[in-house]
Amino acid sequence: MFRHGLPISNRARAESVFYNFALHVHPVKVRKRSIKFTYTFGLGGLSAGLFFILTITGALLMLYYRPSVTEAYGDMKDLQFVVSSGQFLRNMHRWSAHAMVAVVFLHMLRVFYTGSYKPPKEFNWVMGVLLLVLTILLSYTGYLLPWDQLAFWGVSVGTNMARAVPFGLGDKVSYLLLGGNIVGENALVRFYVLHCFILPIVTLGLMGVHFWRVRKDGGV
Amino acid sequence: MELDLALGSYLLIEKMNNQRKLFAIVSVIFLVILAIAPFKGFFPEWKKYQQQYNDLVATLPQRVKPTEIGIKQVWIQSLDRVDRCTTCHLGISEPALKNAPQPFRTHPQIHHNVEDLGCTSCHDGQGSATDFKEAHGQSEYWDQPVLPRKYMEASCGKCHKEQDVKQAPILTLGRKLIVEYNCSGCHKIDGFAKQWVPPLDGIGTQVSSAWLFNWLKNPRGYWDHTHMPNFGIADSDANNLVDFLKSFTSLPDGSTLGTLPASLLNPTDAQKAKMLELGATRFGEARCVSCHSVNGKGGYVATDLGKVSSKVSTDWLYHYIQSPKHLLAGVAMPRFRFTDEDLAAVVLYMKNEFVDYDMVQPPEHTPDPEAYQKGLAAFKKYNCSGCHQLGTMNRAEEMAPELSFVGSKRMYSIDFGPSKIEKTLPNYLQAKLMTPHAFSATAKMPTFGFTEQEAQAITVALLANRNENIPEKYVRRSLPKSTFSPQGKFGKLVGDLACLACHQMEGNGRLVATDLSIEASQAHPDWIMNYFKVPYSLRPILTERMPNLFLSDSDRKSLVDYMQVNFIADSLDRAIQMSDSLIAHGKSLYFDRYACQSCHQIEGKGGYVGPPLDKLSTRLKSGWVYHWLKNPKAFKPGTIEPNNNLSDADADAITAFLLKQK
Numbered sequence: 094m095f096r097h098g099l100p101i102s103n104r105a106r107a108e109s110v111f112y113n114f115a116l117h118v119h120p121v122k123v124r125k126r127s128i129k130f131t132y133t134f135g136l137g138g139l140s141a142g143l144f145f146i147l148t149i150t151g152a153l154l155m156l157y158y159r160p161s162v163t164e165a166y167g168d169m170k171d172l173q174f175v176v177s178s179g180q181f182l183r184n185m186h187r188w189s190a191h192a193m194v195a196v197v198f199l200h201m202l203r204v205f206y207t208g209s210y211k212p213p214k215e216f217n218w219v220m221g222v223l224l225l226v227l228t229i230l231l232s233y234t235g236y237l238l239p240w241d242q243l244a245f246w247g248v249s250v251g252t253n254m255a256r257a258v259p260f261g262l263g264d265k266v267s268y269l270l271l272g273g274n275i276v277g278e279n280a281l282v283r284f285y286v287l288h289c290f291i292l293p294i295v296t297l298g299l300m301g302v303h304f305w306r307v308r309k310d311g312g313v
Numbered sequence: 314m315e316l317d318l319a320l321g322s323y324l325l326i327e328k329m330n331n332q333r334k335l336f337a338i339v340s341v342i343f344l345v346i347l348a349i350a351p352f353k354g355f356f357p358e359w360k361k362y363q364q365q366y367n368d369l370v371a372t373l374p375q376r377v378k379p380t381e382i383g384i385k386q387v388w389i390q391s392l393d394r395v396d397r398c399t400t401c402h403l404g405i406s407e408p409a410l411k412n413a414p415q416p417f418r419t420h421p422q423i424h425h426n427v428e429d430l431g432c433t434s435c436h437d438g439q440g441s442a443t444d445f446k447e448a449h450g451q452s453e454y455w456d457q458p459v460l461p462r463k464y465m466e467a468s469c470g471k472c473h474k475e476q477d478v479k480q481a482p483i484l485t486l487g488r489k490l491i492v493e494y495n496c497s498g499c500h501k502i503d504g505f506a507k508q509w510v511p512p513l514d515g516i517g518t519q520v521s522s523a524w525l526f527n528w529l530k531n532p533r534g535y536w537d538h539t540h541m542p543n544f545g546i547a548d549s550d551a552n553n554l555v556d557f558l559k560s561f562t563s564l565p566d567g568s569t570l571g572t573l574p575a576s577l578l579n580p581t582d583a584q585k586a587k588m589l590e591l592g593a594t595r596f597g598e599a600r601c602v603s604c605h606s607v608n609g610k611g612g613y614v615a616t617d618l619g620k621v622s623s624k625v626s627t628d629w630l631y632h633y634i635q636s637p638k639h640l641l642a643g644v645a646m647p648r649f650r651f652t653d654e655d656l657a658a659v660v661l662y663m664k665n666e667f668v669d670y671d672m673v674q675p676p677e678h679t680p681d682p683e684a685y686q687k688g689l690a691a692f693k694k695y696n697c698s699g700c701h702q703l704g705t706m707n708r709a710e711e712m713a714p715e716l717s718f719v720g721s722k723r724m725y726s727i728d729f730g731p732s733k734i735e736k737t738l739p740n741y742l743q744a745k746l747m748t749p750h751a752f753s754a755t756a757k758m759p760t761f762g763f764t765e766q767e768a769q770a771i772t773v774a775l776l777a778n779r780n781e782n783i784p785e786k787y788v789r790r791s792l793p794k795s796t797f798s799p800q801g802k803f804g805k806l807v808g809d810l811a812c813l814a815c816h817q818m819e820g821n822g823r824l825v826a827t828d829l830s831i832e833a834s835q836a837h838p839d840w841i842m843n844y845f846k847v848p849y850s851l852r853p854i855l856t857e858r859m860p861n862l863f864l865s866d867s868d869r870k871s872l873v874d875y876m877q878v879n880f881i882a883d884s885l886d887r888a889i890q891m892s893d894s895l896i897a898h899g900k901s902l903y904f905d906r907y908a909c910q911s912c913h914q915i916e917g918k919g920g921y922v923g924p925p926l927d928k929l930s931t932r933l934k935s936g937w938v939y940h941w942l943k944n945p946k947a948f949k950p951g952t953i954e955p956n957n958n959l960s961d962a963d964a965d966a967i968t969a970f971l972l973k974q975k
Contacts, residue, residue: 130332163393170441174397175384178351241454242723 120308127313132207136200137307140228141300143193150186151289158238160285162278165240190232197228209312217306220299227296234288237281248276248284358444359384362401366417375409384443389431391784396440398432398448424480435468436460456724456738460776463769464739467720470777474504475791487774490767494540498699499713499758502778508540509643512702517562518570519629519640525555526675528624533762535624535669536617538606541700542759550691552678557688561703565642570632577631577657585661592662595655600848600860604646604814607667612857614814614825615646620669631660638809642702645814650863695759713758718780728752742772795820803875810862818880825857833881835937838873845869851932852924887936891969899970907957907967915974923954930972938968 100106110116126132157176158168172179201221204210210218237248252270256263272279307313363382370377385399404410405420405427413419420427425435433440438459442448450458460468466481470488478485488505491497495508516525527534529551532541546554563569580588601618602611608619621630629640635656637646651659681687692698698708719742727741730752734740744751746768749758763771797819799807807813813822816829832841844850846869848859864872889895903909910919913926929938940947942964945954959967 167395167441170439171395174441174443174447177354179354181350181353 118304118308119313120311123311123313133313134199134203136196136203137313139196140193140200141304143189143196144296144300146189147186147193148293150182150189151293153182154186155289160238160281162240162281165238165281169239169241190235194228194232197225201225214306214310214312217303217310220303220306224296224299224303227292227299231288231292231296234284234292237276237284238288240281245276248280252276252280359400362416363403366403369413369417370410373409377404377407377409387427387431389429389434392431392434392787393782394431394433394440396431396433397443398436398438398440399427400443401445401448402432434471435465437468458737461739464773464776467739467773467776470774471720471779471781472783472787473789475789477791483770483773484777486767487770487772490763490771491774494542494761495700496716496771498708499696501715501717503717507700509645510700510702511641511644512565513558513697514561514703515564515570515629515640517559518626520624521626522555522559523672523675524624525558526551527673529554530675535620538613538617540761542761544695544759546691546695548676548678549681550687551675553681553684553687554691555688556680556684557692560685564640565702566639570628573628573631574653574657576654577627577661580661588658588661589665591655592658592660593666595651595659596662598861599649599651599659599863600858603858603860614857618663618667620667620672622664622667623669623672627660627664630663631656634659637811645811647810647812647814647860647862649860650865650868652863655863696757716775716778718778720776720779721781739772739776742775743768746771792820797821799875799879801875802871806868806872810864815857826859829876829880831880831882831885833876833879834885835934836932837934838877840932841873841876842869845872885934885936885940887939887965887968889935889939889965889969889972891973895966895969896973899966899968899973902963902967903970906963907959909967912954926971927974929974933972935968935972938971939964942967 096112097105097109100109110121154172157172157179159165169183172183176182204218204221233251237244252267255267255270258266268274270280270283271277272283360382363380367379370379380403384397385403386395386397387399388395399405401416404413404417408419410417411419431440432438436459437457438450439447439452439455446452447455450456466478466484469478469481470484473481473484476485476488491502491505492508495510496502497505497507498510520528524535528541529544529546530548531543532539533543576584576588604612604614605616605618606612607617609617625633633640634649634651637644637648692703692706696708696712697703698706699712720738722738724736724738727736727738729736729741732744732751734744734751741752745758746761746763747765749760750756798804798821799818807818812818812829815825816822816827817824818829820830836844844859845862845864848861852858903915909926912920912922913924914920915926919925942957942959944956945952946956
């Protein structure tokens with residue numbers, strides 16, 4: 094629109110779709126029934142939107158938060174009590190995170206009940222399951238960062254469960270996650286890096302593939 | 314064009330179905346909420362207080378600088394604290410606001426600076442918070458709300474680990490009670506040693522079954538100052554325990570009590586009358602009531618003797634007074650050097666005089682054939698070995714929770730049970746101390762019968778036990794305990810006579826009476842020799858007075874000789890030339906310049922505040938009198954005698970005058 098003026102010819106209309114990222118994500122043709130809101134409930138789009146909110150609020154929270162045993166809890170308290178809109182930021186991040194886990198899960202249920210996992214979309218189903226796992230991991234790694242009692246014991250329990258992995262791998266997995274044998278400074282840094290860098294990057298990559306497949310397979 | 318737009322949007326709304334309308338409305342509401350949320354930050358609670366403060370100081374007659382609107386904080390790096398309390402408590406260091414309403418009132422005078430320690434180091438609460446509820450810790454997620462005033466001294470104890478914290482009397486009392494009641498018998502508490510408690514070996518020959526039964530059921534029924542708690546023992550357990558304990562008849566070294574002299578076993582009536590009279594005299598001379606009370610009157614150092622005849626056997630009492638430490642290892646009772654005749658008389662007197670006529674006879678019971686086993690089980694169940702020594706039995710391991718860090722106990726780890734009290738840690742501790750079964754009927758802790766003040770003091774002392782990382786530079790500890798232990802003949806006598814139960818020597822011992830560390834610089838040896846014989850020559854009206862130990866001449870000489878060599882300070886030597894002019898000068902100073910007669914008596918004239926000063930020369934050395942006059946508090950910190958800043962010459966003169974008084 095800004096580059097070419099109002100699309101007045103059919104060609105210009107088509108081009109305004111082709112050259113626009115947001116519109117281009119959608120396939121050229123979709124079935125009429127799948128446009129109906131109650132067919133998809135917009136759950137995939139909501140997940141992507143929540144991921145967007147989480148990235149923005151998360152980046153802003155990173156300005157105030159230091160992943161260290163001595164500072165983490167205090168920084169949280171500072172966000173709550175002295176940073177302008179700090180509590181708002183935290184609440185946005187927290188509730189969006191909860192919502193994202195719920196919405197992604199519902200998205201998976203919807204795909205299952207509408208049979209959208211069937212060929213030719215079986216590859217994207219696998220991508221979707223991976224994205225669900227990544228969502229849960231993001232949620233779980235973020236759980237430790239406030240460094241309060243809930244976080245500490247939540248992660249203690251979680252990593253102790255990881256110890257139950259058979260073939261002697263359990264202790265190794267737990268050690269790898271925590272950077273040691275107890276939930277301490279190393280675990281906090283690891284969870285922080287996972288939460289703010291590694292997992293979001295991987296998620297973003299998989300999201301690209303996921304959306305691309307949606308478009309190729311003719312979904313909404 | 315505009316018309317088209319308006320028409321277009323109208324048509325758009327017209328065309329929407331209900332679902333979309335709902336979606337549009339919800340979206341708008343959501344957007345408004347999102348827009349409002351960040352604005353909340355511009356109207357915080359504390360701004361209201363700061364404006365109130367500025368309004369308040371504007372009305373004051375004194376000029377007080379109004380505050381700049383904004384969050385204030387004290388950052389104490391070494392204690393890892395950021396306290397924002399001063400955001401609202403704006404007047405804490407402003408004397409003009411002494412009577413202002415809270416939160417603006419001036420902080421009371423204390424020995425610490427807010428800038429050094431912050432607020433929450435002492436007061437608790439959530440220092441980083443900036444609204445009332447969160448800051449004062451009245452929130453589910455903050456375990457340490459602001460300490461109530463009555464437990465305030467607990468915070469002193471976080472750094473002040475000394476036994477005696479002068480500015481914190483409640484804390485000091487609490488720590489003393491923890492030691493006296495031997496809490497560490499069952500609980501592990503760092504820094505609190507176990508107290509001496511009578512060992513139970515030989516108890517079978519010591520006490521009567523009836524007394525023991527009553528005692529186990531309710532110790533305070535016999536003596537209301539005892540530290541032994543009430544375990545709420547059932548009759549059956551008590552009977553088994555009595556039978557179990559009565560089976561221990563041999564002393565710690567395996568021996569048994571010897572025989573009694575014939576005069577004590579079956580005296581004739583004439584003999585008995587004579588012995589009773591002699592016994593009463595010796596009982597008085599020995600000043601037993603310096604340490605023991607008799608039906609509540611007398612000293613506080615040892616047990617009450619008012620009903621002892623109904624408690625102990627004649628046999629045991631005779632041998633106990635003859636050699637206390639042989640029967641009760643570690644007891645702080647001196648071995649009086651009674652002659653056999655005197656001893657028999659004293660024992661007979663006590664057996665005759667101190668009878669409990671009101672003693673309730675316990676219900677009859679047939680001994681359980683398994684009484685020993687059951688008694689032993691009960692002995693273990695109530696952790697009697699936590700306090701009492703019996704044979705080689707050890708205290709039960711981990712009988713009760715450790716209390717070294719009880720002040721940092723997390724709220725989620727406290728079970729309040731059916732109790733309805735407000736759920737805070739101080740409330741829990743106080744209630745537990747007052748009624749140990751308040752939170753669980755099956756709790757094992759016995760009832761000590763603390764008063765409310767005592768329970769409060771112990772709560773304060775316990776709350777001071779935190780596991781906070783306090784830098785060592787803030788921590789104050791007692792001086793290490795003196796390891797002074799006299800050796801040789803003197804050392805044996807000191808042990809035998811339990812001198813350290815009342816006197817201190819080089820920092821060792823309990824300070825009921827005087828410190829003997831520089832005794833030989835103070836008193837003449839002849840006087841000390843004589844004092845052992847007539848201890849009532851000094852301070853005759855005191856209750857906790859020196860007893861007559863009936864020492865032999867050689868023992869007295871050993872004691873005095875040792876003191877002359879060891880308990881002497883050369884710095885206190887001062888020879889004074891007794892000249893008439895000096896004495897006359899001293900006399901004028903005594904009566905006119907310093908008016909000593911307003912407190913002290915000489916030849917029956919003068920005040921009653923201080924002791925009379927006649928006959929000083931027979932007792933005191935000139936150097937000591939001189940140094941005392943120069944600075945009385947150096948010798949007795951609590952004395953009310955003023956330091957008159959005497960010149961050396963004046964002090965010499967007054968000393969000469971005082972020592973002239975015969």
